[in-house]
Amino acid sequence: MQLLDQIIITCLEKIKTERSIQAIYYILIGKKSIQTVQDAHIFKIGSFYGIYKTLGRDAFDERILQLKKQNVIKPHVENTIQLTEKGLNIVHQQKDDSFFQHINGLRYSDMEVAFSERLLLVIQTVTNSKMGYYSFIPIIDRSTITTWVRQFFYVHKDNQDKVLLALYHELRQLLKGISDLHASIFVDRLTGYQNYGQSIQQLCYQYNLHEHDIQLRLTATHHYMLHEVLNLQSQYPLLTNFVNDLTTNRFITNSAKKTNQLLHQHYSLKQIAAYRGLKLNTIYDHIVEIAIYDPSFPLHQYVDQSAYQEIIAAIKQANSFKLKQIKQLLRETTSYFQIRLVIATTTISLKSGENNESNSLFN
Amino acid sequence: MNQTAYLIDNLQQYFGYETFREGQLEIIEDVMNGNDVLGVLPTGSGKSLCYQLPAKLLEGITIVVSPLISLMMDQVKELKANHFKEVVAINSFMEYNERKNVLQNIHQYKLVYVSPEMLQHPILQSTLKRVHVSLFVIDEAHCISQWGHEFRPDYLKLKSIIEDLQEPTVLALSATATPTVQEDILSMLNRPSMIKHIYPMDRDNIIFSIEEVGGDREKLMIMNHIFSTYRVPTLVYFSSKQATEDVSNRLQEANPSLRIAYYHGGMEHIDRISIQQQFTNDQLDVICCTSAFGMGINKPNIRLIIHYHFPAQVESFIQEIGRAGRDGNASISLLLYSKHDIYIPQSFIRQELPSRTEVHDVMEKLSTWFKKDITLPDDQEEIARDFQLSEIQWRFLRFQLEKHGMIKGQSILYSELNWEQTFHQIDSFIQSRQLLKEKKLIEMVSWINATDCLRRKIYQNFQTTIKKPKFACCSNCGFSFSDWKPEQTQRNNTPYSWQKRLKRILLVGEKMNDKAK
Structure with missing residues (x-):
């Protein structure tokens, strides 16, 4: 399958x-x-x-x-x-596929493209430059990436050999930790001096896999690399440079980020809405977003202990996350906003899914 | 130093060539002396140098109007890779800040590529008016004639832009312009006294071959036969993206030792660059592609161009085969023809422009909107969707409606009498365009079916004499594939472990003496 x-x-x-x-x-x-x-x-x-x-x-x-x-x-x-x-x-x-162990989208998906494209373009640039060949056509043309790589190149242009050696050791070390299939696909995608990487379609043919599989396996490899590099920075000093400024975008929207700042300055939700000229419901959306990402989110400020217990009980009874169904089982005074906050922070699963393993991200 | 010596000197310094190719010097000298020029040079003859060198040498900015964004980007990349850094392509894909930045510093550039549509942008126009534009180039100038009438109306507005820019020197370039099209270009630009530099476009090292087949299966068989004998840089042209993928896969299955890939405009940037460069680099033998491939490609030793589907006009065909044999060695154009093939371009011609009913429906809807005081949405894609037209169809129709004063910007202008008349005018215009294209298609098919010399016949509308073929002439003059002995590509196998491959890429130039683990 x-x-x-x-x-x-x-x-x-x-x-x-x-x-x-x-x-x-x-x-x-x-x-x-x-x-x-x-x-x-x-x-x-x-x-x-x-x-x-x-x-x-x-x-x-x-x-x-x-x-x-x-x-x-x-x-x-x-x-x-x-x-x-x-x-x-x-x-x-x-x-049993190691793919499932490596992916971690909520944490890494925002960093993945920048990380992998920086890596590809640095390898192409430095290997060509080392060979004195400056007329190559960059495989990545996204200006945010090319600007970064240009800077990287200027910083390191006097020790290209060292950079390549470090890249080689760090990448080899990383790739040893995953299956040969994943490692091999990753290496085939690299472009060096007079050696252009394989297109997705070529990889499909070569590995006899569907295009979706190739894409997903490359993504998993990138997530795995990000995980290792971020957690073992001392072992990957060079690659750490590739990810340092790529913090996980903890708040999906910038707007929620702003609301969070104001929240930390102890404004009330109504004040924030008035100050920002937004509807209160929009601010509620932001709070739910913050609640999802912030492990130290002070839920009790919005939902007291008894309301919390009631909402949990209602979720279990409804055996659903559908707001309407849950709300019907609760007192009038419990708001949709409170229910959403509890759902956002809870770890309970619905019944009949005996698969209760908790997600690594949230424990 | 006289001018010629000065130009050759700079040619060497900036582009690394020792001498000019046919036509280049004549055109550049005229341009440098401020004369307007129409240059028709065959594909692969180094047309772009005719403005790139003057751009370097002239005071002020050179503007190049180019029809395809991908083409512009390729040229810019190549120039930058070759150390011509004061070059930029202004296009709709640029991020806002990037574009703002470029416009603010426009005087730092020597060469600015734009599309005719982008040139309509008021901000760009006012920016350009503030600087000194010394040379105004229209690349692929046949577009003025071929497309200007239809869905690239902005080509027709180039004339007034040139006037606004205080009449810089104008250089129109094309690889495929029949005498009729040449006249069209002169009149569209309102420059009747342009100096014409027309060079013969026949390629004496390309051999023309046509094989009639019963259907797709036979096409595959013939290709498999060729590929089992020759490993040479090959392009196979198709009229649809899907076909490039399907046939590429089947060819690869039947010829496992050949390296075959496909290329079309629907692929991601990184994959398109990879495929194109692998081919240039002899890492690939065969590319199955649509017409999106090839413009701006710089590979001297393409030996074989196969047309699995033929294009809808002779001009496109000449351009596509022109990518073969730029090194002057014997190369082949092979067209595989089955009688059913004509349906593809035929249906394309029919669907490209809106039908009578579609025009009628759109106008009906517009009049209802007018009566309800509704204006057109800003988003052109949305309008096209609303009218159930393709974007090209809507762009065409919008231009027509604008031309007849039915719409202006977002407002609809209605008068009952006018409305009826306009409908008939647009309708008959569509008919005449379709007829013209069908005529072009018939011309193509009749060339395919010719029994006399293919070489003489294909160039007959462009020039009166042709060179003597360097190697062989055409399948109607007795050429057969077995006479062809091209140099074959050497393949170096690299089926090593990923560890070894990683090392080869990253530790390039180092001695590989230790064994990979």
């Missing part, structure tokens, strides 16, 4: 019929909306967030169609989809 299909049904098994199939698509492409981030969080599929940014809607729909044809999934009410018996069995068998 294709990797993408495995991911889709893994997500589906967690989301169940709580959301339309579209929600999974948004998670995979890393849609920057509070709904999608919250979905990734509450259904514990944050590792898949933004792992396939270039996935087209048509290609996704095509996979859904194929999975239906193979009788792995079937339509349910209101544009939702559920797993069949067969599908459930597949979900429970799979996952």
